[in-house]
Amino acid sequence: MSTAPTTVQAYRASLLHFHADPAFTEQAYAWHQDGLLVVKGGRIEAAGDYAQLAGTLPPGVEPVDYRGKIITPGFIDTHLHYPQTDMIASPSPGLLPWLETYTFPTERRFEDPQHARSVAEFFLDELTRCGTTTAVVYCTVHPQSVDAFFEASEARNLRMVAGKVLMDRNCPDFLRDAEGQVGDSEALINKWHKRGRALYAITPRFAPTSSEAQLRLTGELARAYPDTFIQTHVSENKDECDWVRQLYPDSRSYLGVYEDFGLMRRRALFGHCIWLDDEDFARMAATGSAAAICPTSNLFLGSGLFDFEKADGAKALLSLGTDVGAGTSFSMLQTMNEAYKVARLKGSYLPALRMFYLATLGAARAMDLEGTIGSFAVGAEADFVVLDPQATPLLARRSAHCDSLEEQLFALALLGDDRAIRATYAMGAKVHERG
Ligand code: GUN
Ligand code: ZN
Secondary structure, three states, X not given: OOOOOOOEEEEEEEEEEEOOOOOOOOOOEEEEEEEEEEEEOOEEEEEEEHHHHHHHOOOOOOOEEEEEEEEEEOEEEEEEEHHHHHHOOOOOOOHHHHHHHHHHHHHHHHHOXXXXXXXXXXXXXXXXXXXXXXXXXXXXXXXXXXXXXXXXXXXXXXXXXXXXXXXXXXXXXXXOOOOOOOHHHHHHHHHHOOOOOEEEEEEEOOHXXXXXXXXXXXXXXXXXXXXXXXXXXXXXXXXXXXXXXXXXXXXXXXXXXXXXXXXXOOOEEEEEOOOOOHHHHHHHHHHOOEEEEOHHXXXXXXXXXXXXXXXXXXXXXXXXXXXXXXXXXXXHHHHHHHHHHHHHHOOOOOOHHHHHHHOOHHHHHHOOOEOOEOOOOOOOEOOEEEEOOOOOHHHHHHHOOOOOHHHHHHHHHHHOOHHHEEEEEEOOEEEEEOO
């Protein structure tokens, strides 16, 4: 099991982290061209200029030399499915046939704890290879899939959020909870929530696969355990939206179904949010719920384009998710790349600084974990990533011609992927090194 080093460690590199959303605040970030990150007992001790901090190091502490690299907080992926790792890049004409053809048969295999553990191991290795240190993860309906996931994340000392999928109708019998049952989720909360770095997410898959009875009990569970997370899907695909209108005719909207059952609150994360109206985004903001925007998935399944302008108009909390396995990459850099293009197609513009904010502090805020992850605030958990602007010949060539931080980050987002991740650290311990 990986544990946080107790001694002081220091890292010399360029440092970037945020203290505000650059979409709404002019000086939203700290940048130290020749910076020093000081870590003690797995937590941030200091982040600043090398010239100012080098003299404060205890005798004998030699900084790790990452000059020429950029250190940022570890990336946070707020929506993905670990059981779908083996079916990434499966072709299908849209969400509902994709679920029937690939997803449900693939998830069936997680009945077997050994299979679940081996996929969880690969999945977490892939995340850390891509610089992601925290993720909000769907397991399957099987409680053993949650045990397998948290056992693997505990062994790596990663801050992970995950939960058992709740599903009691409109799905195959082999993946179905007994009608209205949520008891397994409560037992898993008691077993895993806040054990080490694990946090539990109450996980109704989406409104069509839960009966009213199950959603009602899910809402009660969310009220009984107010510091757990909630994750689900909403307004991803037009056919899905039509289906929800038929199933829940009394709710104002698809998102309104979740609000009617008490599932909109702080730490509620809604995947996709493509076909929401202004009132929906206002409810997101008013309740402190957050959107997990999944551009590679939305383009892959042809679901639609997230409307950044509408969301920002309401000041809704936003974050980015890969949505593996409908998403086509584990890399948050590649997720930024596609988010940028989605914004352009909707007539908006998403600067690179905003995208790095969304993948770090923005996600931490969306998850109500500011001060714990997502920045280099003193005392925060030392989860960070070392980005290499010279990782590939093309990236090196483009980086040589960057005239600003914005251009450099943009090149990393558009041209980078797992190759641009030189190293990843969790609680001050190295969990990945490239090459
Ligand atoms: N809606 C309900 N389940 C899923 C899923 O597994 N993936 C995606 N993209 N959408 C969903
Ligand atoms: Zn999803």
